[in-house]
Amino acid sequence: MQAAPGRSAGPAHQTVTSPSAPKPFGKRLAGVVTMLGSGLSNQTGAAIGSLAFPVLGPIGVVAVRQYVAAIVLVAVGRPRLRTFTKEQWWPVLLLALVFGTMNLSLYSAIDRIGLGLAVTLEFLGPLSIALAASRRRVDACCALIAAAGVVTLMRPQPSTDYLGMGLGLLAAVCWASYILLNRTVGRRIPGVQGSAAASGFSALMFLPVGIVLVVEHPPTAGAAAYALAAGVLSSAVPYLADLVTLRRVPAQTFGLFMSVNPVLAAVVGWIVLGQSLGWTEWAAISAIVAANTLSILTTRT
Structure with missing residues (x-):
């Protein structure tokens, strides 16, 4: 699975061993704790x-969120825009457009249907x-399970x-x-320069709004302050x-924890915003999360 919205794929990690390096279990535990904190931070x-x-x-x-993301990514990626070719520019600009549209549609959905349901529907993208x-x-079975969850969420009701x-x-x-554009950008531009450039141009598109x-x-x-906190x-x-x-846990473990984000979103929405869900909504969210979990656990690595 790819990183959540607002994030960008980082450089491929390399495992470095040394006499003073932490034991594998310790590194993995630290990675799991970091993933949990990251998910809670994102949804909070x-x-x-x-x-x-x-x-x-x-x-x-x-x-505001786009501005913060641009500041962080440009500082880390330091894109050399003058060296970009035409073949590198077009996926970067498309990625910038998709990046902004993705966050705008997600936050607009949160405003109308609540955090838990909005994040669950968005999660259907990487799934x-x-x-x-x-x-x-x-x-194929996982797809049917996820589809059943979507039908349950979108069943006709007065509300x-x-x-x-x-x-x-x-x-x-x-x-x-x-995800697809990030793969293209990653193949054509070294490091995170492409993602950083896309984030910067996405922020520029929202400059008139600000x-x-x-x-x-x-x-x-x-x-x-609320908007700035959301960006951070x-x-x-x-x-x-x-x-x-990504330096501490396998990609499979990372994907499993990514799949928990809809649940985290529902819990945070309930605690912070008072957005309670019925048992049918919880069942639908569980079905979509279960479909992703089953798919990852049965994947041979």
Whole structure:
């Protein structure tokens, strides 16, 4: 599985051993703890950012988040833009567009249907990429389980917000596109320069939004603080945590913990925002998480 939204794929990790290096178990345990903290940070940041929606709206919060992500990624990646060729530029610009659209659709979905359901629908993006690349029967079963979860979430009800559901699915499509584009960028541009450049251009696209908000609807100090916290907790912290995690745990373990994000989102939404879910929603979330978990556990590495 790929990194969560707001993050970007880091450089391939290398295992370095030395006499003073921690034992494998200790390294793996540290990686697991880091992954758990990263997931909680990501979802808590989204929850805190939603507190600024009444003042800034989802687009204003996303703009601030994009600024923070750009600052972190550009500082780490230090892209050499003058050396980029035409073949390198087009996937970078597409990645920038997808990056911004993904976060905007996700936060707009959170505003309408809540954190847990929005993140669960968005998670269908990487899950679909993983299942589509397989021809195993077990993955066909996983796809059916996930589909059953989606049908349950989107079943017709008087209170069903289909626009919010649609925005969550748009975020899923964007995340899937983000994964594919990141692979292309990673093959054509060394290190994280491509991802850093894409993040920077995505932030530039949201610059007019920030100017309009400041001029026409000056944000309160509280709303600005919430949006900034969302940027730090959902972009900066998870990205840096992933750089540490990928050096300590196998990719399979990383994927398993990524699959827990919908559950973390539902729990954080309940605790921080008071967004409770019924047993049918919990069953649907569990089905989608179980489909991903089963697919990963049965994959031969």
